[in-house]
Amino acid sequence: MYIASYCHIRQQTLTYNGEVIFKGNPGNLDAFLTDAFQFLKIAYPKFYKMDRLSKLGLLASELLIRDSTAKRECKPDQIALVLANAHASLDTDVRYLESTKSMASPSLFVYTLSNIVAGEICIRHGIKGENAFFVQPAFDADFMAQYVNQLLTETKNEMCLAGWADVMGEHHDVFLYLAVKEGNGIAQLHTGEELQKLYQSNYGSVDLQS
Amino acid sequence: MDQLISNLKVQIIDSLNLKHLKPEDIGDDQPLFVDGLGLDSIDALELIVLMQQYYNIKIANPQDGPQIFRSVKSMAEFIKANQTA
Numbered sequence: 001m002y003i004a005s006y007c008h009i010r011q012q013t014l015t016y017n018g019e020v021i022f023k024g025n026p027g028n029l030d031a032f033l034t035d036a037f038q039f040l041k042i043a044y045p046k047f048y049k050m051d052r053l054s055k056l057g058l059l060a061s062e063l064l065i066r067d068s069t070a071k072r073e074c075k076p077d078q079i080a081l082v083l084a085n086a087h088a089s090l091d092t093d094v095r096y097l098e099s100t101k102s103m104a105s106p107s108l109f110v111y112t113l114s115n116i117v118a119g120e121i122c123i124r125h126g127i128k129g130e131n132a133f134f135v136q137p138a139f140d141a142d143f144m145a146q147y148v149n150q151l152l153t154e155t156k157n158e159m160c161l162a163g164w165a166d167v168m169g170e171h172h173d174v175f176l177y178l179a180v181k182e183g184n185g186i187a188q189l190h191t192g193e194e195l196q197k198l199y200q201s202n203y204g205s206v207d208l209q210s
Numbered sequence: 211m212d213q214l215i216s217n218l219k220v221q222i223i224d225s226l227n228l229k230h231l232k233p234e235d236i237g238d239d240q241p242l243f244v245d246g247l248g249l250d251s252i253d254a255l256e257l258i259v260l261m262q263q264y265y266n267i268k269i270a271n272p273q274d275g276p277q278i279f280r281s282v283k284s285m286a287e288f289i290k291a292n293q294t295a
Contacts, residue, residue: 034229045228045230045248048227048228048229048230049226049227049228102263103259103262103263104259105256105259106252106255106256106259107226107227107252107253107255107256110252
């Protein structure tokens with residue numbers, strides 16, 4: 001198994017395979033998400049209705065999927081999706097709870113499940129393979145590598161969009177990647193060690209400690 | 211009526227997070243669902259909340275929904291007919 005490509009979103013900075021694609025102004029995640037979406041010229045108005053977790057997941061998946069030759073060669077039910085995070089849907093849960101003090105918001109309520117981000121990504125990219133969402137204290141590279149490898153080995157899935165997508169308030173940490181069965185020239189081995197390196201990889205001025 | 215329709219367009223964009231639209235992009239008679247603005251069932255619930263929040267109007271009979279929420283104009287007409295002075 002190989003890592004075909006990867007994407008980070010941290011500190012209002014969107015990177016693809018380690019290269020900075022878009023950098024927003026610090027301190028306002030909502031503005032960054034909208035600016036990044038418009039910068040990428042994605043024609044998908046539903047984005048504006050999504051919660052922050054779904055927006056983060058959609059932006060990262062967009063970069064990974066749109067240039068993927070593997071995606072074009074796979075049937076929709078051969079593409080799997082495995083995500084994990086620490087805060088589940090808590091960022092939206094809090095907002096929804098706040099809305100109930102005046103008038104409960106139906107559009108917020110529908111995002112009060114952590115795996116809604118998985119659904120939004122599947123709808124956007126026509127993914128119909130197996131999917132799973134795990135809530136863990138921190139990104140567990142060994143677990144993710146083992147789970148995805150097993151999925152690709154023992155099922156008909158040919159590729160997997162996987163990784164970490166977490167948000168709580170202004171804190172956001174996204175590391176998504178594409179795992180494929182067959183690697184091309186630049187693909188890295190899909191192991192826990194490689195995943196941990198990529199997850200922690202630094203770029204530009206982004207400080208991973210904060 | 212014109213002012214009410216203008217206000218409704220702003221409120222719909224705000225409540226439904228239609229940030230890709232401006233009020234002038236929404237026609238008075240343009241269908242709100244399916245082929246028009248393309249709103250969905252969750253948006254319909256938000257419109258019901260909007261009516262209650264901004265105009266203190268509750269939709270007593272859910273079967274009236276499709277007619278009330280057909281367009282911004284039909285919403286405005288319903289508000290005008292049901293709002294207490």
